[in-house]
Amino acid sequence: MPVPRFTVGTAVQVLDLPIEGHIRIPAYARGKIGVIERCCGPYLNPEDLAYGRTGGPAVHLYQVEFSQHDLWPEYIGDAEDRLFLEIYEHWLTPARPPSWRQAS
């Protein structure tokens, strides 16, 4: 099992991969920048599992923190409102820290 590519606190951008079929990355998060809140460990990829491919490989899963105002342009709420989503490693790429993380 390769070591996790990202660590807690790292800024990441969610890729918009052209994968068809069963995927677990909601459309509203594609292209958005967040910060790794938790490394969840390796899990079998649902993009394989949904089609009976149960042999792996497992992929690292991360809990990623997003600012609600980054996700929804019309969002009404506190500047510190957050949304947390689990993203598999191959959907993430390093990014510049979002403004809300630089400030804190």
Added chain:
Amino acid sequence: MSAERGAGAYLGTKVLLDREEGGPAGYYALLSDALRDELIGLGLITAAQVRREVERLEAPGIHLGARIVARAWMDPEYKALLLENGSEAAERLGIKVGEAQLVVVENTPRVHNLITCTLCSCYPRSILGQPPAWYRNKVYRARSVSEPRKVLEEFGTHLPADIVIHVRDSNADMRWMVLPRRPDGTSDWSEERLQGLVTRDSLIGIAEALQP
């Protein structure tokens, strides 16, 4: 499978497992009913096994979550373990977690957590049983992520303006549960009595624990 036997078997088991509550069965309901009937017809599974599995799925209830929360309210060491490793903390009380990982998040005077699943209806079923109908509803699933404050207001949960909301969208392998705030005026309550203040909706952050 002959059409005749399929229809008969479907009607025979529909009473037991009807999930549409009077409405016409949807595509997937019909498909799963047909598959079940065929497997029973081939002798691979029995109707009693299907019934037992449905019973097992629906047997957990919020009392398990209430036990976990009341213990965390009473015992700071247990609470620390619960927030660190939810599955291990549940198992310490003899509660088996069937999902990959149970993660418990704490509501505080500053942060209110709301659990949802935009993609389907992921929910800590092995502890709380089956989710409420509205939790599986597409409108709740869409609006809980994009306008959680408004959704909470519509459920009668009015949060102070200085509280921030953390929405937890259960889209993959973690299953989330909320540790609600312990209500004021309960400092001399027993653990058993505290359990009575923990409701299903407080365990997923759509409401707060009952006030005494």
